[in-house]
Amino acid sequence: AAKGPLSGRHVVVTSGPTHEAIDPVRYIANRSSGKQGHAIAAAAVAAGARVTLISGPVTLPDPAGCDVVRVESARDMFAAVARVLPADIFIGAAAVADWRVEAAADKIKKRQGAAAPTFSLVENPDILATVSRASNRPRLVVGFAAETRDVIAHAKEKLLRKDCDLIIANDVSEAAGVFGGDANEAHLVSRSGVESWPRMSKEAVAAQLIARLADILDRSEAA
Ligand code: PMT
16 A cells, blocks of 8 residues: 555545335435545545445446445445444445335335325434444544535534534535535534535545544544
8 A cells, every 4th residue: 555644544434325225126315426435535545544435336436446345225334334344534425325115025016096105214224323332433433414504503413413523514405516516515523613615626625634634643643
């Protein structure tokens, strides 16, 4: 691996959406492309880390130099993350489905005159909160908050509720064009305050985040 500010560190990144099966042919998904999470994995490789990228279904190529684990559902992602820990840094950039349906074993058939099916949702495990509270908790646990209003207030609430060290908050309303787009406007939320970054490419957000995390680890070790 390259020498760099994260040499000797293991970084685990989640990226992309999850797909939650309704039946063998249908699923619930979201608009995440994986661009932001994959850019973070690439930036961590460039900083010299050993990187494991756990990716939901995306059409992006695997970033060079990482171990990539491909998963479908939130529960698959949860199990994959547990398998690849311990790590020094965990970054949850994936848009994990909060809910799933109890999937049907066979294709749900449309029948003449029958009522439309209804689905009840079941909560998925929270990967970020579980990693934050694990006995082998990484030194730094970083979550994202994808919000369409009151971005910073919701991010602060998630930081506390999910026990993480940092949250990258971003606006995913349609007008912002963050889901699937090439740029992001991020706010770094910690217990000590909020730092708003200008709109920049997802690669630049990734590089800035990784540089910051390397710095925090170095300082906490020097203290
Ligand atoms: O993939 P792109 O098209 O590049 O878009 C990037 C992005 C908008 C998906 C990304 O920047 C982003 O915001 N990712 C987090 C999306 C999300 O699911 O946010 P949330 O606010 O619903 O979840 C908060 C945090 O908890 C996230 O770190 C999420 O990974 C985590 N989570 C959520 C639910 C769950 N069951 N387990 C989790 O770990």
